[in-house]
Amino acid sequence: MMIKRKEILNSQLKLSVIVFAATILGKIFTELGFPETNIVVMYLLAVLLVARFTSGYQYGILSAVVSLICYNYFFTEPYHTLAVNDPGYLITFSIMLITSFLTSALTTKEKLLTKEANERGEESQILYMLSSKLSDAADMEAVLKIAAESISHLLQVNVGCIYVGRQSEPIYIQQSGKEQIHRSVPDADEIRKIYTDLRTEYLEEEEGYGYPVNGREHLLAVVRIDKTVYTKQLQEKKKLLHSIMENVSMAMDRIEVTIERVRDRESMERERERANLLRAISHDLRTPLSGIMGTSEMLMDMTDKEDRRQELLQGIYQDADWLKSLVENILSLTRLQDGKIVIHKEMEAIEEVIGCAIAHVERSFPEREIQVEIPEEFRLVPMDAKLIEQVITNLLDNAVKHTRPREAITVSASYTEDTLLVSVRDEGEGIDEADVPNLFKIFYTSKTRSADVKRGIGLGLTICETVVNAHGGTITGRNRTDRKGAEFIFTLPLPEGGREIV
Known part of the structure; x- marks a missing residue:
């Protein structure tokens, strides 16, 4: 509110100074014997300057009206009154007012277009630098640091970024001024529960405004913006803020995919080593097991059926047969998994x-x-x-x-x-x-x-x-x-x- 009031007073002061300067110059032109057309052009220039150096259409229009009143008051007969003796001046006033309005509108529009173009250029540069940094980020912590620094620089407030994805431990980086602080994540599960499928743009919390950063399949992170930020500033920077978070989301997705691929590769390597070990052990076990089964079967044939050792030999044969079946299963499985069968x-x-x-x-x-x-x-x-x-x-x-x-x-x-x-x-x-x-x-x-x-x-x-x-x-x-x-x-x-x- 204070900034808005200060901006209004500043614009009003500029209008007054420029119109006053145009009036003084008009008086000088009158003393020097210059034609009235020069004074009219001077006021048109004043309107142009007001529209250029103030914000909004209203000051340009107001300067056109004030300039017309000043011209009538100081430079047309009867002087120092708003009366008009010569009806021809009414045409002059009308043309002057219309010209002033058009000049003010065109100048203000050109200024707004220039401002928008500059903002777009600045946004493009910010996003280019952000993308360049994120492409070089090797882990999730680096992405969080870049995100916190970029958003903090954009809004000029403290910003925290919390990673709550699935591929690594939760991380909390806070940008406080120029310093980055590691903070403990309060409760990652609770954050996921609150921000997953959030139906509003952001969530207002005690510490600030929480913006979810969603990936292709799940919630990746939460950006917390300090409450000292102005709501108008958030609205003005809304598109750029969302673009930054989209770039951060893509970088996090990329790192998660990389982590998942590395884990899959390690898992496949462990599985391959385990299969090779099982295959080697199974091959080494088959020969002695066949010998144990053959010997026990021969001893059973040589032993009387009523002999108490017959039961012991039969147990040896059955256990050896079970082990041999197990070995064959292991070999079959490894061959099937390797595609050799x-x-x-x-x-x-x-x-x-x-x-x-x-x-x-x-x-x-x-x-x-x-x-x-x-x-x-x-x-x-x-x-x-x-x-x-x-x-x-x-x-x-x-x-x-x-x-x-x-x-x-x-x-x-x-x-x-x-x-x-x-x-x-x-x-x-x-x-x-x-x-x-x-x-x-x-x-x-x-x-x-x-x-x-x-x-x-x-x-x-x-x-x-x-x-x-x-x-x-x-x-x-x-x-x-x-x-x-x-x-x-x-x-x-x-x-x-x-x-x-x-």
């Missing part, structure tokens, strides 16, 4: 594949009975029989581990118009609800299973999902709805017009 699809009968898988499981668990439900119709399905057999074997092995000998395990197959569905159901303990979303994650094992269940390392189901997806199918796991137990279902696509034999 190529899917060779041929037209196969799912009944034969299920039979081979059951035979494999029954060799390791001869005491278990597995029920089979096969449809009457016979179809040939495009698949890699060896890999699909491994999928069914892993699912059956998983079911055996989670059921007692008296609890039933069932394998069933059925067809729709374009899909083969294979399910493995059991009547065991079921799947804990917390484990359902993580069933097919690599190395994931349940932490809620009963103590008597033999633990794996979380590879079997991952291999199943990889193989089925490679065939263009899907696999899901869930608890049964008809009774207690778990159910795993995978699908394989059938060819269009697939062959059917009844």
Whole structure:
């Protein structure tokens, strides 16, 4: 308000001084015997100067009226009155007034256009320098420092910038004068909650005005502008302020993408190293395991069935077989992930594949009975029989581990118009609800299973999902709805017009 009043008084003073100077010069011209047209031109010049050195159209118009009154009062008969003896002066006054109005309007408009052009040029220079600095910024802290300095310089107040994105720890940089201060972030989660999807341009807080800086997918930062800033100044600099924040947003997005790529690259490198280690260990374990299985099997044949050592030898054989199966799973998974196993699809009968898988499981668990439900119709399905057999074997092995000998395990197959569905159901303990979303994650094992269940390392189901997806199918796991137990279902696509034999 004080600045506005001071500006008005300054403009009024300029108007008075310029019109007064024009009147004095007019008196001098009269004494020197100059024609009245020179005095008229002098007042037109005064109007032009007032319009040039004051703000707004009103002062130019006011100077035109005051100049006309002064000319009539001091330079037309009768002098020192506003009366007019010669009607011709009325035409002179009209032309003088119209000319003054037009001159004032054109001068004021030209001044405003020049001011706008200068402001646009200054804004372009500010944005160019800002973009140049932001392109060189290597981390989020550097971006915050540049943003705080630029906005503080623009508005001439203290400015704080808080990073609350997802790729690094929250950072708070405050520009106080020429000094930059690191401050602790009060509560990043609360800031995200308040400013995410904010429906207003800014949020008025105790410390100042908070402007959200949004990225492509989420809130990146918040700019806090001190309350000492004038509201008019904020409105005048609104477009430039938003342009600065857009540039800051793009720089932050760029750094977040870079951080994410580096982390992904590091994760891929760790995964590659882990796969290489697993592959090396698995290769080294296969030979001694085969020897242990062969020796234990030979000793079982050489030992009487009633001998108490028979049970011990059988346990050795089963554990070695379990370890060998685990090693094969690891090797299969690493080959699949590396793309070294190529899917060779041929037209196969799912009944034969299920039979081979059951035979494999029954060799390791001869005491278990597995029920089979096969449809009457016979179809040939495009698949890699060896890999699909491994999928069914892993699912059956998983079911055996989670059921007692008296609890039933069932394998069933059925067809729709374009899909083969294979399910493995059991009547065991079921799947804990917390484990359902993580069933097919690599190395994931349940932490809620009963103590008597033999633990794996979380590879079997991952291999199943990889193989089925490679065939263009899907696999899901869930608890049964008809009774207690778990159910795993995978699908394989059938060819269009697939062959059917009844």
